[in-house]
Amino acid sequence: DFMRALEEVHPAFGVSEEELQQVIQNGIIHYDGIVDELLKSGLLFVEQVRSSTRTPLVSILLHGPPGSGKTALGASIAQSSEYPFIKLISPDNMVGFSEAQKVSAITKVFTDSYKSPLSVVVVDDIERLIDWTPMGARFSNSVLQTLLVLFKRRPPKGRRLLIIATSSLRPMLTDLGLSETFDSELRVPPITSLRALEHVVQEVELFPSDQHRKRAMRMLEEAGFGGGDEFHPKLQIGVKKLLSIIEMARQEPENVAERLTSALLDLRS
Amino acid sequence: DFMRALEEVHPAFGVSEEELQQVIQNGIIHYDGIVDELLKSGLLFVEQVRSSTRTPLVSILLHGPPGSGKTALGASIAQSSEYPFIKLISPDNMVGFSEAQKVSAITKVFTDSYKSPLSVVVVDDIERLIDWTPMGARFSNSVLQTLLVLFKRRPPKGRRLLIIATSSLRPMLTDLGLSETFDSELRVPPITSLRALEHVVQEVELFPSDQHRKRAMRMLEEAGFGGGDEFHPKLQIGVKKLLSIIEMARQEPENVAERLTSALLDLRS
Amino acid sequence: DFMRALEEVHPAFGVSEEELQQVIQNGIIHYDGIVDELLKSGLLFVEQVRSSTRTPLVSILLHGPPGSGKTALGASIAQSSEYPFIKLISPDNMVGFSEAQKVSAITKVFTDSYKSPLSVVVVDDIERLIDWTPMGARFSNSVLQTLLVLFKRRPPKGRRLLIIATSSLRPMLTDLGLSETFDSELRVPPITSLRALEHVVQEVELFPSDQHRKRAMRMLEEAGFGGGDEFHPKLQIGVKKLLSIIEMARQEPENVAERLTSALLDLRS
Amino acid sequence: DFMRALEEVHPAFGVSEEELQQVIQNGIIHYDGIVDELLKSGLLFVEQVRSSTRTPLVSILLHGPPGSGKTALGASIAQSSEYPFIKLISPDNMVGFSEAQKVSAITKVFTDSYKSPLSVVVVDDIERLIDWTPMGARFSNSVLQTLLVLFKRRPPKGRRLLIIATSSLRPMLTDLGLSETFDSELRVPPITSLRALEHVVQEVELFPSDQHRKRAMRMLEEAGFGGGDEFHPKLQIGVKKLLSIIEMARQEPENVAERLTSALLDLRS
Amino acid sequence: DFMRALEEVHPAFGVSEEELQQVIQNGIIHYDGIVDELLKSGLLFVEQVRSSTRTPLVSILLHGPPGSGKTALGASIAQSSEYPFIKLISPDNMVGFSEAQKVSAITKVFTDSYKSPLSVVVVDDIERLIDWTPMGARFSNSVLQTLLVLFKRRPPKGRRLLIIATSSLRPMLTDLGLSETFDSELRVPPITSLRALEHVVQEVELFPSDQHRKRAMRMLEEAGFGGGDEFHPKLQIGVKKLLSIIEMARQEPENVAERLTSALLDLRS
Amino acid sequence: DFMRALEEVHPAFGVSEEELQQVIQNGIIHYDGIVDELLKSGLLFVEQVRSSTRTPLVSILLHGPPGSGKTALGASIAQSSEYPFIKLISPDNMVGFSEAQKVSAITKVFTDSYKSPLSVVVVDDIERLIDWTPMGARFSNSVLQTLLVLFKRRPPKGRRLLIIATSSLRPMLTDLGLSETFDSELRVPPITSLRALEHVVQEVELFPSDQHRKRAMRMLEEAGFGGGDEFHPKLQIGVKKLLSIIEMARQEPENVAERLTSALLDLRS
Ligand SMILES: Nc1ncnc2c1ncn2[C@@H]1O[C@H](COP(=O)(O)OP(=O)(O)OP(=O)(O)O)[C@@H](O)[C@H]1O
Ligand SMILES: Nc1ncnc2c1ncn2[C@@H]1O[C@H](COP(=O)(O)OP(=O)(O)OP(=O)(O)O)[C@@H](O)[C@H]1O
Ligand SMILES: Nc1ncnc2c1ncn2[C@@H]1O[C@H](COP(=O)(O)OP(=O)(O)OP(=O)(O)O)[C@@H](O)[C@H]1O
């Protein structure tokens, strides 16, 4: 089965530019210092793999709440490595695959990477790759076992590999014995300050003028999102969801500020 | 298996007018303000997909008790979008399908939708699509995982997609991690007021005259369905069940009001 | 698998007179008013399907203890409908079928029924059709899901269908989400009065003379089956089991009354 | 699978004299009145099937502790029916069968039986036929469901069938819903009196003389097997095990009585 | 599957001398009276099968802690029977077999045995044959059911069979319903006395002189293995493990006694 | 399946020098006395197999926390045996194998080993070989059963075999009944003393001068890793992880000591 599955997957080398672009469609907005820190940390590992002879394999995990930007950041770091081999392993490309086909497709990317002197592989959304369901704790053990081995298997002599994995369910990774396979972990936080939110809003030009934007920010502050006070609701939203809410608000040009505020208030209930 | 299953499904483009008609056989009766609100909300999302460049994918969930009209409303919104691609994914068309065949058929509709600049896909009755049984919490994990990915997978550049899903079991969706994949949720309530009920009864011409109808409404009021009072039974019935009860009552023309009343009283025990 | 299974099942149209006869081999004895009431209720639904344009699909459930006569009554109602398409779906004809074959055979009957303007389908013994075992709550989820969809799937325009299902395990149906798919439920009770029992005994000519029968009834009354008194044993027996006990008693012509009495007493222990 | 399985089983009609003989190899010893009662009860059912027109299907269950003689008695009753069709369904002939093959083989015997006007089918050792294991309550649900249907399925018009089933695990049958399918149950008890034991010992000529046997019986009485007294050990042994112990004792001709006594004492610890 | 599996197994008759030798590689050391008793008991059953006409099937179980010598003793008894058919069923020869292949291979040995007038079959290590794991109580039910039937199935007329089974997990056998299929059970104990240990040590010539051995025994006695005293550690070791420890100790000729003592002390912690 | 799987695996004899080298890529650093002790113990077993005639099979287990050096040490011992047959069974070479393929590949190595007079087989990372997941305690029972048999199966006459297995999960081995199959166990501890750590750091030339290294050691001591004191954090790190941390620290040449210290402090949280 596995052998047959292997044949069905055609070889793929080099850099999958297009796929990477697809997952960063809305770009990286530098709404906060943490964004730059994360990118910088990522690049440090890129350099370690490039230069150190004793660690031909380095693996890192980007984890954080849903929609916090893990996939976009991981792809970003991979892209800026400028390694000759950059590949994205994503559940989006494996819809309807049998377990054996998934194992085969994943394995193939790693085997291909061993042919390049320098490679980076982004393993996106581990929970989806292993078909995880919290109900009954079901998952594909064969995909899990494949990841457990591939994340630790050293590339052959003279080859070097950086693995960047993403997940929203870090505790599950620990329960499955996956988290101890990573050399390092980076947490991607949600947006929690009005300043960061304002940065995003400005970047996507939600408001026709600074005045409009300022008015909206005041409205949010009055709704309690200014923070500081314990009685006030806390802002906590992934950048992905924020961008989605912004577009809904944009539908009613006369009520943008109101819709933004009520959508954010809805989120917490 | 998956590959073979794919072949067995023939291509299907454009708008499945007939299928949509089939699920709105009894039309949409505007028995209450909520009906119009739901239709209007739906059309707002239709417009967002059409106009916003930053959200090429929007997904909404219609949920509510059995028979409350979710499928008919979802199909209605889809129909009025007038998008070039409108498709209904329904368990009715997948009787006897293996898991792989279901996954394949569902995936095919989404893949087809990516070829149209504007598409709407109605995913009807999620619990049946995933073969859900409360006993032992059994379900098809492969169909579930397919939905989890497809509901979040962005269409390729230049394509836009509105997903309208329906379900009677919202808590189950949350337990399965499905509800956090929706951009928005709309609740379809049952009928709870005598006024709404009267509206329906009038629309389907259950009574030969206004007098007959009025007498029946009084009988229902006396039976306690008038509401307001805490000691009285509460009216709570989906429009689908109500239409069924009305037809049974119609069988004994001389006793329509009595049968209607007793059928509604039976429902609560 | 499903496709192959479909081929193995040959087309079948029209009325399966013989099969219906087979399950009413001992006729319908009108031992009690309830028997006529049940038959009349059944015929009301037959008429509703024939006449109402808004309910092209009506489904009813006959439930009651083992051997109470559900199958015979269901077949009786179906037969008297005189619809052009009358079919019995029975586990008796599916011994050794795989799950896929069962699903296929069941689906075929429904698909065939959609070709007739008026159809009645008797779905006998749901617990056996879904391979139900209380131990470990095992059952065929694929057959269950098939029933869940078929019991609600509307026939195409211009076609009408009456579904009559039977089961001894109503609580199980509720747990599986099946009972809410029925438009109506009819309970088939066991025999609990000596008068009804006497009616049966007389009908099958167990005793050579009225005198003999009267003597036997007195013996049963003395054994406490007369009822009324709380200290006395309660009579509670399905008509099917009663007919079986009667034939055993008939084996010893000299002791018929005694054997009848002791068999009924045995039942309760 | 089922179809292919069917082909592998070749037709078999008539009476399987040899198989029946094989399970009564040591004959029926009339060690107690109960033995004759059981045989007589069995023959009453044989007569009922032969004569009554209203019960073309009668099924009885022989149950009792391991080795009490159920199989030998069942085969004996079947043999003395002198029906034209007598068949034994035994796990001995199904070693290594898949579930589908078992279902097919069992179904075939019943289908064959429907071709004879009068048939008796012995279904031996239900727990083995359904692959029952107490650990984890595992069993073959497909064989179970087959039995549940076949035990209740009426033979076609003009055919009559007696089913004799055996089992050591009556409570399990109830849990699986099997016991309510039988028209009658007969309990086969173990040997509990010294008189019955002496009868067996005499029949198989364990001792060279009456004197030897009497001495042995006294020894058993002194060991407490005489009963009556509460402080004494109770004799409780299936006839099959007793015959086995007797043969072991026979190995040391000088110590037969001692070995018999100690083997019986061992059994209780 | 089963049929195909059968073909893959080639016929094998007669005595598998070599296989039996392989499992008694280190011979039988008569370190204790119990060894001779066990061999004698075994031979009594050999004689019973040979001579008694009423028990053509006798089955015995050798059970005891791991490494106590069950397999070697079983093979020994089989070998000394000098029956024309002697076969060993061992997990060693079934590595990688599917369940169906195991069932087929086991069944074949029994079927072959029925062709010889006198046969002995050694069924070694039941827990491994049924793939037993305590974790989750997993095992092959199909192999188990095969054994349950074969251990009780009488050989055809004129054939006689002795079954010798071994297991370290007697309680598991009881839970699985296997232990009640044996006519007799023999317990193979571990070595618990210094005298027996000395016997073994002497037999394998661990020490160059009697003096050396005596000194070692004193050392063991001082370490508390002399027994008698409750505060002292108890000696309890299978002969197989003891032979292994002896060979390790032999590696350091100058420290044999010390290593032996410390290895035995280690065992208890 | 198994047979087909067998064919897909091509024969492999002799010594797999390259594979062994691959797992000792960073050499063996003698950072502590325990390292030499472990190697010496290993060689004692190598000698026992070579010389003793009574123990043609010896199996040992190397266990210890993740990254403590089990695989490198096992491979080292195997390599220095200079036996004609040395093989490594590693999950790295079985990615994507089905259970049957794993069983087949593992069995093949053992079968091949039986052809050499002297063999050593390293069975690396048992938990991965059996696809172990703590969640739900899932594992491949067929691989487990294969190991349970192969670890105890004696090589044929004249052949001798040393088995070296490794695992990080010794308690799991016990629960699965695997640990009692080993003749001996060796624990590979993590690094817990600053002296050992300094030894490693020196060996890999992390610091440009002795002065730099000394300064770093003082910093670690001040951070509390000197030990002795109960209030201070305990150093506990596998040599593999330590080497990885060292390379990360090397990335910032100006802050090596600081990064080393903070990385070690991070580990404990
Ligand atoms: N600073 C940022 N970091 C990450 N993404 C950003 C940032 N600014 C804007 N984005 C946009 O936000 C979106 C983040 O979505 P992304 O899929 O990466 O989130 P995610 O955490 O992977 O979501 P999920 O939990 O669903 O997998 C992308 O469209 C990206 O272009
Ligand atoms: N205002 C309304 N909204 C929805 N349906 C209506 C309305 N008025 C009339 N109907 C009719 O009521 C029926 C509603 O049934 P529908 O199948 O849509 O309910 P549902 O909630 O999807 O049921 P289920 O829970 O069984 O899936 C349809 O026949 C529709 O034509
Ligand atoms: N009034 C009656 N109602 C139903 N059956 C009757 C009646 N009078 C006589 N009978 C006979 O009694 C028998 C009833 O058996 P039937 O199989 O219908 O019962 P059931 O409730 O379906 O049993 P089960 O629970 O085993 O499915 C039939 O043989 C039928 O001919």
Ligand SMILES: Nc1ncnc2c1ncn2[C@@H]1O[C@H](COP(=O)(O)OP(=O)(O)OP(=O)(O)O)[C@@H](O)[C@H]1O
């Ligand atoms: N009166 C008797 N009744 C039954 N069997 C008898 C009697 N007298 C002697 N026998 C012999 O005793 C043996 C009974 O064994 P049998 O296999 O019938 O018992 P069983 O209850 O079916 O055992 P199991 O519980 O193992 O299936 C047979 O060999 C039979 O010939």
Ligand SMILES: Nc1ncnc2c1ncn2[C@@H]1O[C@H](COP(=O)(O)OP(=O)(O)OP(=O)(O)O)[C@@H](O)[C@H]1O
């Ligand atoms: N008296 C004895 N009884 C049994 N075996 C002996 C005896 N003396 C020496 N031996 C040797 O000891 C070893 C016993 O190992 P054997 O495999 O029979 O034990 P076992 O109980 O079957 O082990 P396991 O529990 O692992 O199956 C054999 O090599 C045998 O030659």
Ligand SMILES: Nc1ncnc2c1ncn2[C@@H]1O[C@H](COP(=O)(O)OP(=O)(O)OP(=O)(O)O)[C@@H](O)[C@H]1O
């Ligand atoms: N004394 C030593 N012992 C073992 N390995 C050492 C030693 N010194 C240096 N090393 C190096 O450390 C690494 C140890 O890694 P190894 O894979 O053997 O650890 P492991 O315990 O098997 O890890 P895992 O638990 O992940 O299987 C190897 O690269 C090896 O070259």
Ligand SMILES: [Mg+2]
């Ligand atoms: Mg993501």
Ligand SMILES: [Mg+2]
């Ligand atoms: Mg619906």
Ligand SMILES: [Mg+2]
């Ligand atoms: Mg019925």
Ligand SMILES: [Mg+2]
């Ligand atoms: Mg029996």
Ligand SMILES: [Mg+2]
């Ligand atoms: Mg053994």
Ligand SMILES: [Mg+2]
């Ligand atoms: Mg390792």
